[in-house]
Structures are given as C-alpha cells and as structure tokens.
Amino acid sequence: MASQEPWNLENGNLKGSSKEIRHVRTVHNMSSSSLRKKSDRSLVSKVPCRLLRQFLANLQEVILGTKLSVLFPAIPLAIIAECYNFGRPWIFGLSLLGLTPLAERVSFLTEQIAYYTGPTVGGLLNATCGNATELIIALFALYQKKVDVVKYSLLGSILSNLLLVLGTSLFCGGLANLKKEQKYERKQADVNSLLLLLGLLCHMLPLMFRYAVSPSTLTADPTLQLSRASSIVMLITYAAYIFFQLKTHRQLFEAQEEDGDDAGSEEEAVLGFWSAFAWLAGMTAIIALLSEYVVGTIEAASDSWGISVSFISIILLPIVGNAAEHAGAVIFAFKNKLDITLGIALGSATQIAMFVVPLNVIVAWIMGTRMDLDFNLLETGSLALAILITAFTLQDGTSHYMKGLILLLCYFVIGACFFVLRTPLNQPNAFNLGVQSSSGFSSA
Amino acid sequence: MASQDLCNLENGNLKGSSKEIRHGRTAHNMSSSSLRKKSDLALVSKVQYGCLRQFLTNLQEVILGTKLSVLFPAIPLAIVAQCYDFGRPWIFALSLLGLTPLAERVSFLTEQIAYYTGPTVGGLLNATCGNATELIIALFALYQKKIDVVKYSLLGSILSNLLLVLGTSLFCGGLANLKKEQKYDRKQADVNSLLLLLGLLCYMLPLMFRFAASAGTLTADPILQLSRTSSIVMLITYVAYLFFQLKTHRQLFEAQEDEDSDDVASEEEAVIGFGSAFAWLAGMTAVIALLSEYVVGTIEDASDSWGISVSFISIILLPIVGNAAEHAGAVIFAFKNKLDITLGVALGSATQIAMFVVPLNVIVAWIMGIHMDLDFNLLETGSLSLAIFVTAFTLQDGTSHYMKGLVLLLCYVVIGACFFILRTPLNQPNVLNLGVELSSGILAA
16 A cells, blocks of 8 residues: 655665565565555644644654554553553553554654665664664663563564564465465575574573583673673674675665556655654653563563463563564565565564674673573573574575474474473573582573 | 386376386385386286186285395294294394385385375375384384383484485485486475474474473473474474475475486386275284384393393384385485485485374373373484484585485484493483483483
8 A cells, every 4th residue: 555655765766666666675664664554634734723733744644654553542551550550460461562553653753764864874773773662671671680581582582583473474475475486585584694693602602601611610700701792792793784784785685676566655754854753752752661561560460371471571572572573574475575574574683683682781781780691591492493493494595385384383382382481580590400500600 | 127016197197117207206106116026927827716816916916026025034933933932132133124024015005005096195195104114113112101212213213314314325326426417406305304493493492491490390291291282283284294295386396307218118007906905004014013012022132132222222223124115215216316206205204203203102192191202312302403404404405416425324323323332221311311410200201
C-alpha cells in the first residue's frame, strides 16, 4: 500500500516507485514501512487554527500511522495500573503490549530524521535505533542490578532474530513461492555470519575460562577483564562494519530492484525535523517508563504465571521487542524479497551481539557493576548452535520452506529447553558444572 | 550385470537401460539393486507342478537373489547354537553374520511391494524400512531395558553412515575416477545436513542441561520432558522432510541420469507377486527379530569373552553389520561416479536414524514407561557433533575427490579407536560423566 515515506537521497535517484522497491533505502526502513498506513488529512485540514492544524497533522501521522496503533491504549492502561497498584503481572503484561507499537514508531521517526540529516548519519541513526527497545530494557535492568535479566534478554533477542524471525520468514516465503526459485545475495549473509561468529568467540572464551581454571587460582577478575577487552574489540568491529556497510561496500546491502507496481509516493518527510525530534524524545521517554515497569515487575510476573524468569527473558521479551521487524520480514519473504528479510533478521542479530551487549558491559564498567560476557553453559551452547545452524543454512544463496521450518523448530526446541528449566536465576551454582570449582564464584 | 529389477514408475520414464540408471528411482532402491544377481530360471522351469514351480521360483529369487546369500547358512547355525547352548559369543557372531543378508533381502522385498503400491507409498515404505535392522535391534534392546545399547547402537549407526560409508565411497570413487570431475547436487546434501544439525541440537540440549543445572535442584524429569518434546519435534520434522522429498521438491532427490547405457534392457515388472512379497517380508522380519533378540541377549557375554567393551560393540560392530548392504551399494555407485546416489544412501540413512528411529525409540520407551532420554553422554555426543560438522563441511561445495573420503574414513578410525580404548562397562554412569559430583540420582540412561 502506498504511503508518504521519506526518501533517502543518497544516490539522488528519484525512481517513481512504491516504498518497497525504493533503491538504496536501508533494509530496516523498508521493513517498518510495510506496517504504515496512509494518513487521511481531510479531517485535519478543516481545523482553522494553523498551529493546531499542524499539531493535529503530526499527531495523526505519528499516533495513527501504523497498523499496530491498536495496541497504543495499553500504554495509559499500564501507567494507570502502576499508579493504582493493580496486579503486578498486569503491569508487566500491559507494558509489554505497549512497547510493541512504540518500537515501530521510533523506527518511523528515525527515518524521518534521517531524511534531514543525510544518508550517512541517517544510516547510523537507523543502525543504532533499530534495537532501541532492547537497549533501553537492558540499560534499565543494569541500573536495577539485574544483570541476569540483561544477559538473557539480549541473548534471547539474538536467538529470536536468528531462528524465529528468519525461520518464519523463510517458511512462509517458501510456502508462498513454491514454484519460484528463491535466491538472495549470500555475501551479505556471509559478512553477518562472520560477525556473529566473532561475537560467539567472545562469549565462549570467558565461559571456557571459568571451567578451565582451577578454583584456587581463579578470581572473578580475569574473566571480567577479558570480557571488557572483548567488548571494546566488538565495538570496534561494529564500527568497522558500519563503515563497510554504509561507505565502501554499499552495493552488497542494497535492497533488490524490481518493477514498480505501486503509485509513486512523495519523497519528502511528513514531519518537520524538530517535531520528529520532539516526538522521538517523547517516545523514548515512554519506552523508558514502560521498560522500567517491565524490569521491575518481571519476578512478580514470573511467580504469578509459574514460568521461570529465564524463560520470560529469553523468549517473551524478545518476541515483543522484535514484533514489528518480525512482521516486516515475513511480508517481504512473501514477496520473495529475501535480501530484505535477511537484512532485517541478520542485521538486527549482529547489532545486538556486536553493539548492544558490549555497550552494556562498558556501561556496567562505568557504573561499577560486574557484568561479564559469561552467559552460562546452556545459553551459550544454544547460541552457538543457533549461529552455526543459521550460518550453514544461509551459505548457499537459495531458500525453500524446509530451511525455515528447521530454523523455527530449532527455536521451539530451545524454548522448550528453557521452559522446563525452572531453576531461579539468582542461584549461581545452579548454572555451574557442579564441579568443585564453583566455590565463591558467582555467575553474574 | 543385468537383472530383473522393478522400476519405480514415478515418472513413467521407460528408459531402456540397466537398473542403475533408472530415472526416478530412489537412491536406496538403486544401491541395493547393485547386489542382486540374475536368477536363472532354467532349472526351476523344469518342475512340473505350477504351484511348486512358483514357490521354487520365489525361493530362488528371494534366497539366492543376492551375492550375500553365502551368509544365509549362518542363520540356521545361529538357531542351532542357541538351542544347543554353544558358546554365547558364537551365538552373537553367527547372529551378526546372519543379519547381514537379511537386511539386504528386506530392502529387496520392500522394493517389490513398492512396485504394487505406487511411488509415494513406495517411497514411504522405503524410507521406513530402510533401516529395519537397526530399528528392530533397538526395540529389542529397549524391551530388555538395555537403554545404553539402544543409544549407542543408533549413534554408531549415524556415525557409520556419515563417516564410514560416505568415506569409503568417496575414497574409492575418487581413486577410480581420478581423471574425471566428480560432482553432485549439493542441495540434497544441504537439506540432510540441516536436518542432522537440528537433531544435533536436540541431542546437545539435554546434555548441556544436565551439566548446567546443579545436583540439588535437578531431577531427571526436566531432561526427560525435554527429550520427549524434542522427539516429537524431530518426528514432525521427519514427516515434513518426507513431504518435501516425495511431493514438493522431488527434483532435488532424483538419481542422476546416465547417457551411456551399457547393459541389456531389463524388464519393468516385479519378480514376485504382492502377496508372496508381503509374506516373505513378514517371514524375514520375524527371522531378523529372532536374530536381534539373540544379539541383544548375548552382547555382554561376547564383550566379556572377546575383551572389548560393550560400547565398542554397540557403536562400531553392530552398525557395520546393519549397514553392510548399503555400504556395498554406495561404494559401487561411487565407482561409477554416481555420487548423488551415494549421498542419497549414506546421508538419507543417517538422517532417517537421527530424526526417525531415535525419536521413535524415545516415544516407544515413553509408552512402555522406560526412562530413555536424548542424553547420549559427552564423548558420544561430542563425536557425533564433530562428525556432523565435518561431513556437512565436506559436502557443501558440490564436488568430491579421494582426499575427502580419506579424511572422513580416518575420522571414523579415530572415533573407533577412542571407543576401543574406553574399556569401562556401560552400567557405571559416573565413569562416563565428567567425573563431577553431579552423579546423585541421575543415571546416564
């Protein structure tokens, strides 16, 4: 469906075509745009006062401009629930629901701002804000010293992107395009897989370090130092990847071209720069508020619903945080535009693994909290197998529904594993090998 | 050599060519057919009675129709040894020898039946009966509550298919075709590798689970629940794979076409009737069941008597016997540079065991109330994961040479050596653990 999208003027190419075939638009922009709606300005234009009219136009664009806006009422409900002390599980549930449309709106606003700031800064903004929800939730959990929630929500987000989002997209796309050949550019998948493997190495070394060194010589410090050094390396790698993606090897990452089948859309932003900025600040503040509720009530919800905190962190939170991207990726897979799907899923996973996680370690370092890269054995093992399976799946450049089904079932099995794991997270010994080396060494 | 084999009429292609270039036939059919012999009906046709003649024809087709029929006398010898209580190791060895031709005959009979039932059901029959021997041995071991034998014989079968069968095939094929380019369609290998990786995930999660949770909070139940859930997932995946292989993406799995036909055209009809094929199949399966019962019952005695561990016998010896027919067929097709068929045999068999036979055993154990989970111990699961990765990596570029085969073969030798020196009895779970204090109440089986 046509909508009024901004136009990244990187190449100065003005193709009169619909949003999803816009050349040089980043993958992330294009995925979120599939959830947009066309704003009907007829009502607003009747308002006489000009300032008010502009404000209402903004309001309509921002609040009602997405199909997910049905979930917006959850936000005031969550705030009311918090103020009037309804059940804490309700606060948790409502906050989760409210975060979903907000994540999508933030990406829309980032797109609007990117129109004004130019392509490079726009690409950077897009890259950083793409996972704003996960970043904010993680920072709040870090602030409340729930380091396990930080680790497992970020790990779950990587797993969800690699297996759930990619799996459902490839599965649905494969079923919808049974007769056609489904191809994608494997170079993009290769670079992302390589980055994920580097991240996996950085996660596995502290884990193996902990098991390899005998207790008498081990203190928590070497693991922490190693984690912090690895985090700096990962951030440098991610900066290099941004440079690679936006400057020198743009052509590997651009969306597929095709015949235009929609009406030409305008190439200007729908909001002014400052109003977009103001809306972004406001949305981020609300995301922060809801994230605080989520992190604060996670244990209560876990006790009340009878499922472990690790399951909520690894499975439920990321599903919410990724809902908008998920829908976009599936829609593009239906249209056999697998490059975009892969850009969304893999790009998001790489961003979290190589940017958000090390950023949290550095922030914890500044705050004096002890967060290392040692996610425990089961979680790191699941992550390792997920990365290897995904890298193997994507390395031949074609796709069919069986690939998607297998990725999806991998996610299901991992989810079942964490579902039956009913041990509370704050018993560090529970995640050790049970060897005699566990003395005095906590996992967080 | 030409023989009267059936033709899977899936494509309706009637190529006047020898059995191994029949388009549309599944890899498994074609590999077993390489061990067939042409039946000489001259002698039988002199018998006057029609019924007797037909019976003798059947007998000749079924019993003498394979080069492995020299091993058939081992079956009555094994039964005699069991009845007269010769040494139990003798019973074990004779039963093993007797199982080898039986496995091949079962696949022949399945082929005959498939001719009558049509391609899809035929493909399904082939898929399920392809590893009938391993399945029956495993079910008997389960019934006798020897969970470790079940796990390790099935694991050894996967290892044998991935490394031994594939390794010898690629090695011999590479040496025989030194001057030619050896290619195969990597898409088939990719799908099988993906399925094996999903299976590997299902095996590794219970293992890591056991290590990750401390002794105080862990009971065996979560691992068992996880294993049963994973088994259901694996069975669903296998059904989806059959659908993928037989319905929607047939073209990825069909055997290579060969331009030169160098054999006499063979007939395209079954050599025995549907009813008699079915009767023979039932009879053969019964004999397999009997011999499997002997094998499972005498495995410890053979182990004690020969001085090698039960785990070595389960992981190395049993699968070599069970896979002997497929092994020979895969090597023969590799010699002829028909690598698609070789891969179909080896990888298809490994996938079938990993994604169908093992989860089926877990479900059957669930029904029988036995605690069988997917936690194969560290050493075995580690070997399996490396075998799967090495094989997946080897097959991912679509070409082959003898070095690939040699590497896979030597991987198998090393894994075999590892289990050979592991002389610990299987019923001491602590020894196969990491040696941690974790062992309380948690058995390896």
